[in-house]
Amino acid sequence: MAPRQFLVGVATTVQAKEKTLKGRKAKRPALHYCRMAESTAGLGARMIIFNPDDVNWATGSVSGWKPVSAARPYGDWERTTERLPDVIYENVFVHLAVQGKCRKMRAEAKERGIPLFNPPLPSKWQSVSFMKSAGLGRYVPDTLLLKDVDRAVRAIDEWKVTYVKPVGGYGGSGVMRVEALGGQKYRISVDRSNQGVQKLRRVVGRSDLQRILRSRTRVNHLVQKGIPLLNIDGRSVDFRVVTERGVDGEWHVVGVVPKLAAADGVVTNIVAGGERLSMEQLQTLASRHGVTIPTKELTACALACSKKLSDRVPRAGLVGFDLGADRNGRVWVIEINPKPARSLLDDSQKQQMAKHAAGFAVYLARVRFGRIANTNVRVTAASTHSEM
Template identity: 25%
Template structure:
């Protein structure tokens, strides 16, 4: 079989280097050569790339110049900053290049994803009512009507920029996270809250949703992360599940925001036999329908992280969908999956090359 070049796209030199290295260590079994590079390191005049090539003789990444790889694994998050914006433009160009194939093309912003999934009557029932924030008065109208709401950036990740807002006794309280630290702002006048909202909307375009009651019996916020990937036959499968538990008084359970990881099987013991059957049936429906519907209506994908909420009344909610999910939760709670997680991108790359 012809040697296949597999390119791991990064945003900076240390970005996910351990993950890329673990993949590269196993690449010789698939007759694959692994390289790492930043999209901005492609020379537009020669189409040569300056990056690193994995040398399996010395088990190290070596500075190298090479052609643009035929297969690309994009793990970059393109947010603020000129270099990241430039990187996204280059990646968009690579996606149109007939000589390159991405393992997965990723997802657009949360609003576009929501609008797409709304077309499926089954999947749409798992989403809380979601609207695009049109103005500050729009936020206040929802807040005064419901007493609370959740503001979520359409391009956010890892809980960044999410704000929980409460209205009680003519006082507005906004709670958000900065890393692991919870921030709280109180406004005794709605005009003061207007200024806060104005600042938010200058930074991001926001979605507004109801603030769901997603806490466990002890008052801790939690959600269920489902990790889905395509296997060596190109078929979707549910690789693993884990629980993310936030700290008391928070509304987020992201690990980057100070949450802890819990084994799914351990958490499942807190449900009754009937609750288990109903809940796992709901998860199966989501896993069977959602990836295929996204691919049919948006673009081809390789992996997905689905964040699922279970409310006290037993209702199941899709909270977030991530096409570049982390593996920290599974590596902490299901150590037996480690080899599978590191082999998966290579096995799927081999499948794609054989199909081509």
């Protein structure tokens, strides 16, 4: 009997759309999925993209899109119905995932023993606890959960520069910098509110600060010691380091992307006024100002954290780390992003992301059906998803 040809499923709300390619019209999804389909075919498997709502779990079928010809993934795609995939890559937009878009799919896949990777990772607060327990505490700035306002103010007085940020936030929204000026005065800075870009710079007294912090206790927030980040021409810099597992099951660095905050900026997020640079551009700027970029230390930190993360969450396959380096060259983990945006990456990095996503999917399918053994990825229904 011929070996089973694996079917890789990509859960996404993206659909194929009509495009004009070299003078002819074609219906296909975003380029990322075409690249994934190409890599999947190169590994002897097939791929279908589907909306999580378009799975009929009772009949064991899924409706979605696949290339008309596996040999031409950049050409036309067609709507089709297939059996349930052998492995599922969860690639739904983060805000939809947070709203529960994939909850049923995760439960049904777990029941059937279908490996699902790129699952939700722990919250910002859980990530802090995980890193400390995993022996990675050296990368974690002093952090506490905002529960006791008086305790938070004492920490702000001690740390001088502090960041208060929502546990479930993303895109730099709601992040507040608090600078202790002395004399019970504090400078509060916000680049982006939940209502969009809305900069705030204001000096307040202790009672006003307490009131503002108290209002934030309605939703879980972190209070984190500010890092004296590398600074170039008055602008703080941090780094998005994307890691991903490939067909070998191992972690690889997809890209290191520097981000410059605006002058006096609170966050480096592009939507909040930050700027993306290439490493070459940053190295040129840094050399002019006598600043050394600890590139090796940044990648070593990201890989070490990734490996520990997949010990706790075996299906973790893609992570974006926001890392900072202080003026002494020490590396810090500012945030862990479970669904890093491709928009920050250059084209070669995007190609690597697609290649590794397809490769890790095939790897999980091979493990599931016994074609390779790996003790770090469990595939039974009882252990399809592991929480921290």
